[in-house]
Amino acid sequence: MTLLIRGGRGFHGDPPEAFEGALLIDGGTVCGATPVDTYEKVRILDADGCLVLPGxxxxxxxxxxxxxxxxxxxxxxxxxxxxxxxxxxxxxxxxxxxxxxxxxxxxxxxxxxxxxxxxxxxxxxxxxxxxxxxxxxxxxxxxxxxxxxxxxxxxxxxxxxxxxxxxxxxxxxxxxxxxxxxxxxxxxxxxxxxxxxxxxxxxxxxxxxxxxxxxxxxxxxxxxxxxxxxxxxxxxxxxxxxxxxxxxxxxxxxxxxxxxxxxxxxxxxxxxxxxxxxxxxxxxxxxxxxxxxxxxxxxxxxxxxxxxxxxxxxxxxxxxxxxxxxxxxxxxxxxxxxxxxxxxFGLPPERGFGWLHEGCPGDVVVLDYDGASPVQADNLARHLAFGISARHVRHVIVAGEIVVRDGQPTKVDANDLRRLATAGAERLWARMAES
Known part of the structure; x- marks a missing residue:
C-alpha cells in the first residue's frame, strides 16, 4: 500500500530545513516526484494545518x-x-x-x-x-x-x-x-x-x-x-x-x-x-x-x-x-x-532517519500543533522547547504503515492494552514483594 501525506508543512534534518509538497511513501521508503496515479492503490492521510516531521x-x-x-x-x-x-x-x-x-x-x-x-x-x-x-x-x-x-x-x-x-x-x-x-x-x-x-x-x-x-x-x-x-x-x-x-x-x-x-x-x-x-x-x-x-x-x-x-x-x-x-x-x-x-540500520546519514528525501525511511510524525506564533525552520527548535508536546501528536507512520491515527494506536486496542498492562503491573509488583 502506498501512503500519501498531504496538506502539512514539512521540516526535516539538523539544522531543520523546510520542504514543500505532499509526502509519498511506498514500500516503507519515501518516494520522489513520481506521479501519484502511477500507483494502483494510494491511501491518503490528511495533515492539513499540521507539521510533518521525521519520527x-x-x-x-x-x-x-x-x-x-x-x-x-x-x-x-x-x-x-x-x-x-x-x-x-x-x-x-x-x-x-x-x-x-x-x-x-x-x-x-x-x-x-x-x-x-x-x-x-x-x-x-x-x-x-x-x-x-x-x-x-x-x-x-x-x-x-x-x-x-x-x-x-x-x-x-x-x-x-x-x-x-x-x-x-x-x-x-x-x-x-x-x-x-x-x-x-x-x-x-x-x-x-x-x-x-x-x-x-x-x-x-x-x-x-x-x-x-x-x-x-x-x-x-x-x-x-x-x-x-x-x-x-x-x-x-x-x-x-x-x-x-x-x-x-x-x-x-x-x-x-x-x-x-x-x-x-x-x-x-x-x-x-x-x-x-x-x-x-x-x-x-x-x-x-x-x-x-x-x-x-x-x-x-x-x-x-x-x-x-x-x-x-x-x-x-x-x-x-x-x-x-x-x-x-x-x-x-x-x-x-x-x-x-x-x-x-547501516544507512548513510544523508539517506537515513531524520530526513524525508527520496529514498529515506518512511518514519513520520504529524503534529497538530496550534502554536500562536509562526513556525519556521529557523525557530522550530524553540517551538519544541516551549510549545510542542506529546498531546500534539496526531498521526505516526513507521516504514510507511500508519501505527497511530488521530492520536490512537491502530495495531492494538488501547483499552484492552490498558487492562492487560494494569493486571500485568499488579502481578509484577507481587513478584517483587516476594523477592
Missing part, C-alpha cells in the same frame, strides 16, 4: 520498566545509585518473566508511538528469564508497530553462569537479525558489574557482528572508583583496554566522565546518550562535558516514552547550567537519535 528516536530506553510506574516504594529510601539499583531496579528486573517482558515492550512501545517516537534503542535485563527474552521484547515492539534496536545487558551480578547466559542471548539475537524494522546490538550493564575478561568478550562479539556495544558508563562515580581499583587510570581507559572502543559503542549517561574522556570516546565512534530526567531522579549529577555536535543522543532511560518531554528537560537543565545554552543545541541532541538509528 523521533529514543536513544537509550528500558522498556522492561514500563509496568513499574506507581509501584510501592522501597522500605528504605535509597541514598545512592547503588542502593537504588539494589532496592529498585535489580528487584524489578529479577521479577520479570517472559509474558511480563513482552507486555512491558508492547505497552511501552505503544506509549512511545503516541508520543511521536518511531525508533527505540532498548537495553533489556531479566536475569531470571534470559533465554529468548529479546524475542519477547521484539514481539511486543513489533505488535505495537515500532522500530527498534535491541540488546541484553549482560552482567556478572549472577556469576559466570549468569554472564554467559546474557552473552549467549546477545549472540543468538544478533545472529538472527537484521529484520525490516529491527536491529541488534551487544549489551552489557555497567563496567563495575563486569570483569575485564567479560568486557573483552562483549567487545569481541560486537566486532564479530559489526554492531555497537551498548553499556551504562559513569552514571555516578562508582565506575571511576572501580576502574582505579582494577588498575586503570579511569573507566574510559578500562573500556579501551578491553577493546570496547575499537568498534562502535553506545555509552549511556557518562555523567562522571571528564571532558578528555568524552573526547576520547567520540574519537572512537562512540555515541553518548543523555537522560536528564533520569539523572535528576537518581541524583547522580549533570552531564556537563558534552561531546562535539552530532555524537550526543537523547534517551529516556525507562522513565517513559515521551522524548519531547525529555528534550524540554534537557533544554531547561542546560539553561540552568549555561546561560548561553540554546534550543538549537537540544534539537541537535534530539537529532542525534536519527544519526544513531541510521548507523544501527
Amino acid at each position: 523521533f528516536v529514543i536513544g537509550h530506553h528500558h522498556l522492561y520498566a514500563t509496568l513499574a510506574r506507581g509501584m510501592p516504594r522501597p522500605s528504605a529510601a535509597p541514598q545512592s545509585l547503588i542502593e537504588r539499583l539494589e532496592r529498585v531496579s535489580w528487584r524489578l528486573d529479577q521479577a520479570l518473566d517472559g509474558d511480563l517482558i513482552e507486555l512491558s515492550a508492547l505497552a511501552g512501545t505503544a506509549e512511545a508511538l503516541r508520543c511521536g517516537v518511531t525508533g527505540i534503542v532498548d537495553h533489556h535485563a531479566s536475569p531470571r528469564a534470559i533465554d529468548g527474552s529479546l524475542d519477547r521484547v521484539a514481539a511486543g515492539l513489533q505488535a505495537a508497530g515500532g522500530r527498534g534496536v535491541l540488546c541484553y545487558e549482560a552482567t556478572d551480578r549472577h556469576g559466570e553462569i549468569g554472564f554467559e547466559a546474557g552473552l549467549n542471548e546477545n549472540e543468538r539475537f544478533v545472529s538472527q537479525y537484521p529484520g525490516t524494522t529491527q536491529r541488534a546490538m551487544v549489551g552489557g550493564h555497567a563496567p563495575f558489574t563486569l570483569s575485564d575478561d567479560h568486557l573483552w568478550k562483549l567487545a569481541a562479539l560486537g566486532a564479530r557482528h559489526d554492531v555497537a556495544v551498548h553499556l551504562h558508563v559513569a552514571e555516578d562515580d562508582h565506575d571511576q572508583l572501580d576502574a582505579r581499583q582494577r588498575g586503570a587510570k579511569n573507566v574510559t581507559e578500562r573500556l579501551e583496554r578491553a577493546g570496547i572502543l575499537d568498534g562502535r559503542a553506545v555509552i549511556a549517561h557518562g555523567v562522571h566522565l571528564s571532558p578528555a574522556e568524552i573526547g576520547r570516546l567520540v574519537e572512537d565512534r562512540a555515541w553518548l546518550t543523555h537522560q536528564p530526567r533520569s539523572n535528576m531522579n537518581s541524583e547522580v549529577g549533570y552531564l556537563d562535558a558534552a561531546p562535539p555536535a552530532g555524537r550526543l543522543v537523547l534517551g529516556t532511560d525507562g522513565i517513559n516514552g515521551d522524548i519531547i518531554a525529555e528534550a524540554q528537560a534537557a533544554f531547561f537543565s542546560l539553561r540552568d547550567h549555561d546561560a548561553e545554552g540554546a534550543a538549537e543545541t537540544v534539537w541537535s541532541w534530539l537529532a542525534g537519535g536519527w544519526r544513531l538509528l541510521s548507523d544501527a
Whole structure:
C-alpha cells in the first residue's frame, strides 16, 4: 500500500530545513516526484494545518520498566545509585518473566508511538528469564508497530553462569537479525558489574557482528572508583583496554566522565546518550562535558516514552547550567537519535532517519500543533522547547504503515492494552514483594 501525506508543512534534518509538497511513501521508503496515479492503490492521510516531521528516536530506553510506574516504594529510601539499583531496579528486573517482558515492550512501545517516537534503542535485563527474552521484547515492539534496536545487558551480578547466559542471548539475537524494522546490538550493564575478561568478550562479539556495544558508563562515580581499583587510570581507559572502543559503542549517561574522556570516546565512534530526567531522579549529577555536535543522543532511560518531554528537560537543565545554552543545541541532541538509528540500520546519514528525501525511511510524525506564533525552520527548535508536546501528536507512520491515527494506536486496542498492562503491573509488583 502506498501512503500519501498531504496538506502539512514539512521540516526535516539538523539544522531543520523546510520542504514543500505532499509526502509519498511506498514500500516503507519515501518516494520522489513520481506521479501519484502511477500507483494502483494510494491511501491518503490528511495533515492539513499540521507539521510533518521525521519520527523521533529514543536513544537509550528500558522498556522492561514500563509496568513499574506507581509501584510501592522501597522500605528504605535509597541514598545512592547503588542502593537504588539494589532496592529498585535489580528487584524489578529479577521479577520479570517472559509474558511480563513482552507486555512491558508492547505497552511501552505503544506509549512511545503516541508520543511521536518511531525508533527505540532498548537495553533489556531479566536475569531470571534470559533465554529468548529479546524475542519477547521484539514481539511486543513489533505488535505495537515500532522500530527498534535491541540488546541484553549482560552482567556478572549472577556469576559466570549468569554472564554467559546474557552473552549467549546477545549472540543468538544478533545472529538472527537484521529484520525490516529491527536491529541488534551487544549489551552489557555497567563496567563495575563486569570483569575485564567479560568486557573483552562483549567487545569481541560486537566486532564479530559489526554492531555497537551498548553499556551504562559513569552514571555516578562508582565506575571511576572501580576502574582505579582494577588498575586503570579511569573507566574510559578500562573500556579501551578491553577493546570496547575499537568498534562502535553506545555509552549511556557518562555523567562522571571528564571532558578528555568524552573526547576520547567520540574519537572512537562512540555515541553518548543523555537522560536528564533520569539523572535528576537518581541524583547522580549533570552531564556537563558534552561531546562535539552530532555524537550526543537523547534517551529516556525507562522513565517513559515521551522524548519531547525529555528534550524540554534537557533544554531547561542546560539553561540552568549555561546561560548561553540554546534550543538549537537540544534539537541537535534530539537529532542525534536519527544519526544513531541510521548507523544501527547501516544507512548513510544523508539517506537515513531524520530526513524525508527520496529514498529515506518512511518514519513520520504529524503534529497538530496550534502554536500562536509562526513556525519556521529557523525557530522550530524553540517551538519544541516551549510549545510542542506529546498531546500534539496526531498521526505516526513507521516504514510507511500508519501505527497511530488521530492520536490512537491502530495495531492494538488501547483499552484492552490498558487492562492487560494494569493486571500485568499488579502481578509484577507481587513478584517483587516476594523477592
